[in-house]
Amino acid sequence: MTAVLERELGTGExxxxxxxxxxxxxxxxxxACPGVLAPIRVWKRPDAVVAFTVSVVSGAxxxxxxxxxAFSLGECVAVxxxxxxxLAAMHGERLAHGDVTxxxxxxxxxTVTLVDTMGALVDGxxxxxxxxxxxxxxxxxxxxxxxxxxxxEAWTAPLHAADPAERPTAAHAAAALALCSPPQAVRKxxxxxxxxxxxxAVPRTVARAEDRWWRVEKAAKxxxxxxxxxxxxxxxxxxxxxxxAATDGPEHAAVVLTERRIEALAQGDAAALAELTIPDSEAxxxxxxxxxxxxxxxxxxxxxxxxxxxxxxxxxxxxxELSGYSVGPGEHPxxxxxxxxxxxxxxxxxxxxxxxxxx
Numbered sequence: 001m002t003a004v005l006e007r008e009l010g011t012g013e014x015x016x017x018x019x020x021x022x023x024x025x026x027x028x029x030x031x032a033c034p035g036v037l038a039p040i041r042v043w044k045r046p047d048a049v050v051a052f053t054v055s056v057v058s059g060a061x062x063x064x065x066x067x068x069x070a071f072s073l074g075e076c077v078a079v080x081x082x083x084x085x086x087l088a089a090m091h092g093e094r095l096a097h098g099d100v101t102x103x104x105x106x107x108x109x110x111t112v113t114l115v116d117t118m119g120a121l122v123d124g125x126x127x128x129x130x131x132x133x134x135x136x137x138x139x140x141x142x143x144x145x146x147x148x149x150x151x152x153e154a155w156t157a158p159l160h161a162a163d164p165a166e167r168p169t170a171a172h173a174a175a176a177l178a179l180c181s182p183p184q185a186v187r188k189x190x191x192x193x194x195x196x197x198x199x200x201a202v203p204r205t206v207a208r209a210e211d212r213w214w215r216v217e218k219a220a221k222x223x224x225x226x227x228x229x230x231x232x233x234x235x236x237x238x239x240x241x242x243x244x245a246a247t248d249g250p251e252h253a254a255v256v257l258t259e260r261r262i263e264a265l266a267q268g269d270a271a272a273l274a275e276l277t278i279p280d281s282e283a284x285x286x287x288x289x290x291x292x293x294x295x296x297x298x299x300x301x302x303x304x305x306x307x308x309x310x311x312x313x314x315x316x317x318x319x320x321e322l323s324g325y326s327v328g329p330g331e332h333p334x335x336x337x338x339x340x341x342x343x344x345x346x347x348x349x350x351x352x353x354x355x356x357x358x359x
Contacts (some may be wrong), residue, residue, distance in 0.1 A: 082112025
């Protein structure tokens, strides 16, 4: 049975027919190019919210993969050609994507899938094919490693022409990029990201200006050990540590997010903490900019109990049994901490939006 993900679009008198029309056009584009992910179903729920479902495709998003490694020229070509072909199929159906970003491209070796979030219907800005082409150029520049960057930047220059009418079409972009280098299958994650961070194997690359959300910079602000444990369920951001998969239930998601929180505290990695919640949420606002390593901190046991849940929201009580640890000259005994997490199922997966008072 294929796993599916439900997404909400919002409410409005004309939203349902508009969403149904876009879904039908996406289905035609998907028939022309398998790299387009089309909705399975679009409907209006009893609460008047228009929603749709899409299949959960295999592989990892470029946001997840980029956190582990920069891309070689051949990998950039494989991704660029795949995305450009998907865009060409969409543009052929008079559709513009409007959000060509690393989070919306899923890669499995040589298979590249462009996910359409239907956001062009509700974000208030007019998406255009020329805008999609420019976004593709920015995406490839954000992926390229040091050796690939000069070639990619030169190739993508026409995609950023000041006059949108002078930019190549997506189909022309795909053909031109294919001439840069033979495509190379994108490397798969060598190990789960949490394990890679534990071993220090994940590159701590500072984001480019157009990708500020990818990496939170460390600053002088410090978080005290007691404060950190008091908000043990508080997290922030997306990127280096991917969110828990949409196919996992909220109970499992709460456990995994807590495990990742403890791992980040033990490493003293504020940026890793910044990967576990919804940006601009209450949880994100309380995230530290820099911390010292909680030496010896381990999660001995963790339990989670779902208090309430829908398909896209959940409130989960998490109890964590922690080992003793030290921070600087201070020694701290073992402790048991309880937090109530408000989780949301985002396009990246399960993330924390708010930490509620424990009962």
